[in-house]
Amino acid sequence: MRIIAHVACALLMINPEAALAADKPEDFAVHFTVQTVPDASLQRLVLPKEAMAVLQTANAADVRLFNGKGQSVPLAPIPLRNVTIASPSxxxxxxxxxxxxxxxxxxxxxxxxxxxxxxxxxxxxxxxxxxxxxxxxxxxxxxxxxxxxxxxxxxxxxxxxxxxxxxxxxxxxxxxxxxxxxxxxxxxxxxxxxxxxxxxxxxxxxxxxxxxxxxxxxxxxxxxxxxxxxxxxxxxxxxxxAAPQRLSVPLIARPDGNGFVIALPFATPLQALDIHPAGPNTLVPVRLSGRSVRGESWRPLATGVVYRMHSTGTESLSPPIEMNGVSVRELRIAPAAGVPGFATPPHVRALLLPREWVFVASGSPPFTLAVGRAGADTTELPLASLIPGYTAGAEHTLPTAHVNVTSIIRQPPGNLSRISQALGAPSTRSLVLWAVLIGGVLVLGGVAWAVMRQMKSADKSQP
CATH class of the missing domain: 2.60.120 (Jelly Rolls)
Structure with missing residues (x-):
């Protein structure tokens, strides 16, 4: 029976989910150096547009902050709120x-x-x-x-x-x-x-x-x-x-028939698309469509008029086309039916909502912001769990850590750890966890069966 107890304790002590899901910096595609504020336990982290442009989850689940020992520190997202603008008297x-x-x-x-x-x-x-x-x-x-x-x-x-x-x-x-x-x-x-x-x-x-x-x-x-x-x-x-100021990320439009296709390098929801013709005196009614996976049918997203006009020495540009937070991986810009298209590829910029976090500056520096991992599970905590006695707006009184965007390091695709790749899809992760659990049960059952046979043999051998 002691053998069974030892095996059971060993299996209970194993946490296969934590072992497989433990985040490591090399699991993420892009790294930035973060300079924290000395002697401040709680700080704010503002995600730069360079990081927004590589997020691989729509809810920013693939954002981590690591300390100098490679440990992920607690993060809590700051809810988006309108900005209050006070005019002077x-x-x-x-x-x-x-x-x-x-x-x-x-x-x-x-x-x-x-x-x-x-x-x-x-x-x-x-x-x-x-x-x-x-x-x-x-x-x-x-x-x-x-x-x-x-x-x-x-x-x-x-x-x-x-x-x-x-x-x-x-x-x-x-x-x-x-x-x-x-x-x-x-x-x-x-x-x-x-x-x-x-x-x-x-x-x-x-x-x-x-x-x-x-x-x-x-x-x-x-x-x-x-x-x-x-x-x-x-x-x-x-x-x-006023609504929070949106971040502008440039995109590359490549010709595709009578229109242009944009492969989005991120999964961040699109708030608006700013399209400007490359040449002057251009006006094109456009239809925007999108899809999540290459090969899917295009689905309509929005329509608008794109223009760049000159009049009396001034230039007039069309306003951004609102996209209302849609998340797709490919966009198609096509002229309306019966309308000539663009002579040259237009200049396109994605407008994204900013994202901010509160984090606990635990551990020693240097701190590293890591982003970009498809299928990542969220590890974010409620804001009230990090700020004692939390009241709305208390997060804005915290000091802000500085993200050095010039220190960007891009991980080669082949360098991403095998564990992160295995956990990229939730279904694969579930299969791995179930396999470990079932294997443990089988091992425990085998040990129990062997012990029971030994006990029966001992009983028969006694006079």
Whole structure:
């Protein structure tokens, strides 16, 4: 029985999947040197376009980072998110609005007119189309801000003003294109300051929550009798959101009948295809088709118009044709039916979404980024498993390791290890693992059978 126990323990200790699937740098087609940030356990890794151009899996499963001992370090992908673009705030010209006390009580229904007086612009209230300003309009009741050039949505308005410390003043902001018809954007928003200095604690902001202006003026008003003198206005546009900047990878188009065929060296999903004619004054409606394996039928992917035109000294190029993340290995560019094709091969570039990871800089340098292995299994971890107490966006506070794209080393196809080739197809890997498992069971069964025979022989020999 001790023999059975020893054999069983030995089989349980064997992990055939880990043994066969252990990644090694030589299993991958392309290597880059990575310079990590000293004394930083967690770092970001941005995949360069040179690496994106050799990925052999659509989900970037064939990305590994090895330390100096050839050990693969933990990697977690960073989800793609739109980029937030914050526009700077700026001051805008202001004009005092002069009116009588009676007019101030009905400010929302009054029209305004900008007048030049003693070399400066003053805004006066008019009670009718041809009514002259009243001689008693000697006090400021509001301020006009010339914001006609603002086109983007607004985040907030900040005022610079003199006011009694500790006494809030309610501000109302309205907009108008013609200084006659007004729409309220913010009403009775209190501004206040504790202390006599401008940098004292308080709030001088009026939130505008994405309000969009279009050739509008702004009017800022406050209650009659308020101890308030406006000196300046600063407006902050709302932050905008933009898709991540796409990486551009050049492709080679070879003639094929009336069109061109491109053999893609990568499996990375195509976001768009940027096609420019080689010659000027060219316009060609095109059909794009693709296939995953040579010999398959072409399947339609997209249509578009490719052009390169000159007019009054400027050149106009067609925009990229969106491909919506399709993953193929061959592309065909053909002119639309009945349309002459390109005289010479066009310039073609693939537009790809960037990929980033967070990794644990475990082990000693040098670190090596290895990419390019067909059929690789993903080893990525959840982002929250690497960053303690993870909150969205925490990964962007980490330092970024530098990938040296000039250090690229391409592995000759014959140098890839036999194990990686055997595991290139998931079905082959499964067969190998099942063979090892079945072989172990047969060995264990054989040992058990031999031991049982020995035990029976011993029983018969006893008197």
């Amino acid at each position: 700026r001051e805008w010209p202001i004009y005092p609005i002069m009116a009588t006390t009676q007019q101030q009580q009905n400010l929302g229904n009054l029209s305004l007119r900008i007048e030049k007086t003693a070399g400066r612009s003053v805004v006066r209230v008019i009670e009718g189309a041809d009514t002259q300003p009243s001689a008693s309009a000697t006090r400021q009741i509001a301020t006009l801000v010339d914001t006609r050039t603002i086109k983007e949505p607004l985040a907030e308005l900040t005022v610079d003003a003199e006011l009694t410390p500790g006494e809030p003043v309610a501000l109302t902001v309205a907009a108008s294109k013609d200084l006659k018809i007004w729409r309220t954007l913010a009403q009775d928003v209190p501004v206040f300051r504790f202390g006599a200095t401008a940098d004292g604690p308080g709030s001088m902001r009026v939130p505008l929550a994405g309000v969009r202006l279009e050739d509008d003026y702004l009017r800022i008003s406050w209650p009659p009798g308020a101890a308030f003198s406006l000196r300046g206005v600063r407006i902050t546009p709302a932050s905008s959101s």
